[in-house]
Amino acid sequence: MRPRHRHRLRPLLALLLSPVLAGCFASGGTDSADGTDAGSRLRVALAFPPAENLSPYGADSTTLTRLGVTEGLTELDANGAATPALAASWRQENDRTWLFTLREATFQDGSEVTPAAVAAALTHATQAKPAPAALSGVTLTAKADGATGVRITTENPDPVLPLRLSSPALAVLSTKAYDTKGEVDPVGTATGPFKLTKVMGATAATLDRYDDYWGGRAQATGIDVKFVADGIARASALRTDQVDLAEAIPVAQAATLDKATREATATTRTTSLLLNTGKGPFKDAALRAAARQAVDTSTLAKDVYEGYADAGAGIYGPAVTWAEGRRSEPVGRAEPGKPKGTRITLATYDNRPELPEVAQVLKQQLDKAGFDVTLEVREYSRLESDALAGRFDAFVLARNTLVDTGDPVSVLASDYTCDGGYNIAQLCDKDVDRAVAKAEKAVDTGERQEASMAAEARVLGTDAVVPLIHQRVITGVGTSVSGALLDPYERTLVGIGTRR
DSSP, rough: OOOTTTHHHHHHHHHHHHHHHTTTTTTTTTTOOSSTTTOEEEEEEEEEOOOSSTOTTTTTTTHHTTTTOOOSSSEEEETOEEEEEEEEEEEEEEEEEEEEEEEBBTTTTTTTTOHHHHHHHHHHHHHSSOOOOTTTTTOEEEEETTTTTTEEEESSSSSSHHHHHTOOHHHHHHGGBBOOTTOOOOTTOSSEEEEEEEEEEEEEEEEETTTTTTTTOOOEEEEEEEOOHHHHHHHHHTTTTSSSSEESOOOOOOOOOGGEEEEEEEEEEEEEEEEEEEGGGGSSSHHHHHHHOOOOHHHIIIIISTSSSSEEEEETTTTTTTTTTGGOOOSSSOOOOOTTTEEEEEEEEESSSSHHHHHHHHHHHHHHOOOEEEEEEEOOOGGGHHHTTOOOSEEEEETTTTTTTHHHHHHHHHHHHHTTTOOTTTTOOHHHHHHHHHHHHSSSSHHHHHHHHHHHHHHHHTTTTEEEEEEEEEEOOOOOOOOOOOTTTTTOOTTTTOBB
16 A cells, blocks of 8 residues: 555655756757757656666667667557558568568768668677567578668568567667677667767766758757656656656656646556566466465556556556457466465566555565565666576566567567566466467468467466556656657657657
């Protein structure tokens, strides 16, 4: 339950944190690097500090697309379909081969976007360790074809390859971005409307407008970014005009912002409780069932998220409109066992401020059911490696289910299969793997959706994941800002028309 007097503390906390942010955005509203267009830079507060030095292959990849730095061959439209980006068009030659035709574009280092450069960039992605989530279970090769073509061949038929190539983790960078040790540097080597010019560790970054962007010149001359993990501080910065855009405003802070400055967007993000099936107490399916039975999701949606969420129904939430009518009962669930004081470690991160409160409520519910819960909360970048290594018994994760590819099967493959690259639940179940493999082979859209839901039922039947809530994300948008890009996939925030 929430502390009854929490709301009385908000104004005081905001006042205490305002001086901390005052110096963070001192450069906001200053001239661009060449001394022109004074006052047209954007000041942005992001919730997640870089976890991997802004590598395009992991969680940092969406930071780069949200800031308009990187692009892939395709992108997603409002309906989740693949549309042209660096590729002007494409066609399928056979069930394993596609030919993509490039548009005229240049990299931010001045070199041309050529078929050879694109093929090299995609080849580097296939060799990354760990592999990008968008390539989970997929082997592809890319080769230049003439002056404008890139031919991509997959080892097995991949009917959603154009969707897959929209992934932020498959962004195309120039040859200068890649070194012989496998490191990737996106500074000045991408293709988007904004050029990353300086990264100050995990605290800040500077971007300037890339005037030769193929899609036209951006209206803002640049972006000054601060990575502010504290949600109260992000809200305070927006309220006191230290920042123009602030992502992931905490639910608890929404009421402190003027209604005109908060935008709630239904997203494909689901917050779930992941249970470690590989080792520890939750290797026992009966104890996983007991944990699932102990959780009251309606309390979380109503009290913790204050109406900015829906109670968890499955891996896919209401924003995935086709899923609701196709959902079936979980398959193969075990009977709940008796916890009898079983000790477990429950972990989460505080970049999304609601998550520690969710975890605290879960701790109370699980303790009441007979578990002995130790709660651990850290900043995400200091937690991810331990979570992926299976060092926690349970983990509260907010996951955008369509962020990696836009394909519903991809999140199942990456998060819940034996070879999945983001398998925090450590799940390895032959029935789940078979169901996901069947979904991956489906070509027709309707068949693929049906197969995805059948695979979801198998995943939920293992109790490796307990869907908690489906979130509406609140973005702080200053009254002087126009053209902010808010989408359910959370891939975009700033584009060529974003300005103040």
